Amino acid sequence: MPEKTIEVKRDIRAERRAAAERFRRQLESRGTCIVRLLSSPGAGKTTLLEKTAQRLNHHYSLAVLVGDVETDRDARRLAPFAPTKQITTGGACHLELPLVQRALPDLGERAFDFLFIEDVGNLICPASHDLGEHLRVIVLSTTEGDDKPGKYPKAFRTSQAVVLSKLDLLPHVPFSVAAARQDALSVQPNLKILPVSALTGEGLDDWCAYLEAKRREIAEPVDLAAEVEQIR
Amino acid sequence: MPEKTIEVKRDIRAERRAAAERFRRQLESRGTCIVRLLSSPGAGKTTLLEKTAQRLNHHYSLAVLVGDVETDRDARRLAPFAPTKQITTGGACHLELPLVQRALPDLGERAFDFLFIEDVGNLICPASHDLGEHLRVIVLSTTEGDDKPGKYPKAFRTSQAVVLSKLDLLPHVPFSVAAARQDALSVQPNLKILPVSALTGEGLDDWCAYLEAKRREIAEPVDLAAEVEQIR
Numbered sequence: 001m002p003e004k005t006i007e008v009k010r011d012i013r014a015e016r017r018a019a020a021e022r023f024r025r026q027l028e029s030r031g032t033c034i035v036r037l038l039s040s041p042g043a044g045k046t047t048l049l050e051k052t053a054q055r056l057n058h059h060y061s062l063a064v065l066v067g068d069v070e071t072d073r074d075a076r077r078l079a080p081f082a083p084t085k086q087i088t089t090g091g092a093c094h095l096e097l098p099l100v101q102r103a104l105p106d107l108g109e110r111a112f113d114f115l116f117i118e119d120v121g122n123l124i125c126p127a128s129h130d131l132g133e134h135l136r137v138i139v140l141s142t143t144e145g146d147d148k149p150g151k152y153p154k155a156f157r158t159s160q161a162v163v164l165s166k167l168d169l170l171p172h173v174p175f176s177v178a179a180a181r182q183d184a185l186s187v188q189p190n191l192k193i194l195p196v197s198a199l200t201g202e203g204l205d206d207w208c209a210y211l212e213a214k215r216r217e218i219a220e221p222v223d224l225a226a227e228v229e230q231i232r
Numbered sequence: 233m234p235e236k237t238i239e240v241k242r243d244i245r246a247e248r249r250a251a252a253e254r255f256r257r258q259l260e261s262r263g264t265c266i267v268r269l270l271s272s273p274g275a276g277k278t279t280l281l282e283k284t285a286q287r288l289n290h291h292y293s294l295a296v297l298v299g300d301v302e303t304d305r306d307a308r309r310l311a312p313f314a315p316t317k318q319i320t321t322g323g324a325c326h327l328e329l330p331l332v333q334r335a336l337p338d339l340g341e342r343a344f345d346f347l348f349i350e351d352v353g354n355l356i357c358p359a360s361h362d363l364g365e366h367l368r369v370i371v372l373s374t375t376e377g378d379d380k381p382g383k384y385p386k387a388f389r390t391s392q393a394v395v396l397s398k399l400d401l402l403p404h405v406p407f408s409v410a411a412a413r414q415d416a417l418s419v420q421p422n423l424k425i426l427p428v429s430a431l432t433g434e435g436l437d438d439w440c441a442y443l444e445a446k447r448r449e450i451a452e453p454v455d456l457a458a459e460v461e462q463i464r
Contacts (some may be wrong), residue, residue, distance in 0.1 A: 006238065041272040041355050041384060042376025069356060071382050091386065093325070093356040121384070122356055123273050124301060124325040143375035143398070144274025150303050152273060152353070154323065166375065172404050 016130070020097055023132030030111035033215040036133035038155055041121030043141040044165040046074045047198045049116055053081035055208050060113035060215075065103050067095040067120045074118065082116075083107045094126040095119050113215060123148070127155040135214050141166040143173050146180035149187050156187040163207060167197035248362070252329055255364030262343035265447040268365035270387055273353030275373040276397040278306045279430045281348055285313035287440050292345035292447075297335050299327040299352045306350065315339045326358040327351050345447060355380070359387040367446050373398040375405050378412035381419050388419040395439060399429035
């Protein structure tokens with residue numbers, strides 16, 4: 001069969017990047033910091049969000065969009081702690097921006113300080129899609145092994161932080177925090193590494209402080225000229 | 233922009249199914265049973281194969297093809313126990329048949345009793361691709377949570393068996409074997425459920441016996457007519 005070239009007149013990827021950028025700016029202008037969590041299935045994204053919501057709830061308004069191939073199990077777990085909407089992809093292996101934009105009104109009219117997006121459990125495909133997040137965080141559990149960053153590099157290369165979850169299981173699993181850190185930093189030297197046990201609470205203070213600092217960067221962009229003026 | 237329909241004259245999916253079926257029959261005729269493992273990243277596929285190879289090695293010839301997005305870490309782990317070839321996808325989230333067929337000659341001329349294929353760590357995308365395997369097995373670790381079958385149904389629907397791995401961690405994680413079993417069977421009632429700890433060896437005898445029985449089904453297809461004849 002002869003090969004045939006089909007000319008596509010639109011750069012779909014550039015359009016998608018621009019749409020994500022518009023969404024990011026739109027929510028930023030309402031004071032919302034979008035935090036997106038990526039991980040393998042069962043790394044602890046939902047449990048981390050349960051605990052995070054219970055802490056941030058006291059000082060911030062927050063909401064959650066949670067993606068899964070099927071079922072609304074995660075939304076039912078998170079609903080007690082924050083307005084939550086389940087996005088069911090019906091087979092697709094990652095969330096895309098139109099799904100997020102369509103689900104957003106279901107969270108209500110109000111602007112939130114934090115919008116958490118929990119993507120479908122998959123350490124590969126979601127990394128290729130920008131959902132307009134300000135902060136992309138990988139949750140890597142100690143039970144998965146410390147060799148994962150190099151084996152799944154794109155997710156680590158495109159993220160700003162790694163939560164090393166299930167720290168409480170360290171005595172029972174062959175996992176070296178130092179090795180995981182080194183492997184992650186060899187993929188992306190600027191990654192913030194945050195070891196956490198959602199079960200015992202270890203590391204949750206640092207994680208929440210990190211989120212608060214990131215939100216301040218979004219909500220109150222540093223105006224250097226004004227600061228210099230003030231000092232004078 | 234006006235919509236445009238591009239007519240595709242080939243049914244690519246049917247072609248792929250036929251190619252997988254040919255590959256399956258081809259290896260079957262050489263006495264090879266192809267066992268493919270699917271799982272999330274870090275569920276324990278490689279460790280299970282290390283232990284399986286060490287047991288089956290005594291009575292069978294075996295070989296391993298192992299898929300990853302990047303690195304040859306898994307092949308280096310498995311090479312001491314069986315001829316092993318790493319397939320690196322360079323970004324792709326699953327293996328496809330042409331990759332398997334291209335890698336096969338690197339395992340040598342000899343026909344193997346078992347060819348194990350460890351797919352890329354991903355509980356979604358690999359389930360949509362037939363690599364010509366006789367047996368598709370999901371490895372679900374106790375650390376991932378007992379709610380995963382319903383959330384990632386296609387992998388469970390298209391498999392014949394589930395290895396519940398990391399059984400030794402049961403005292404430390406919120407996982408019910410009964411709940412996982414029930415959830416998996418509600419997706420696919422004929423699934424064989426095999427709880428295993430590769431670390432302590434628990435369940436490995438049952439797992440290996442299951443593999444041996446499956447191979448016998450492939451290598452010595454039951455000829456009912458001949459059996460009836462014999463009884464007469």
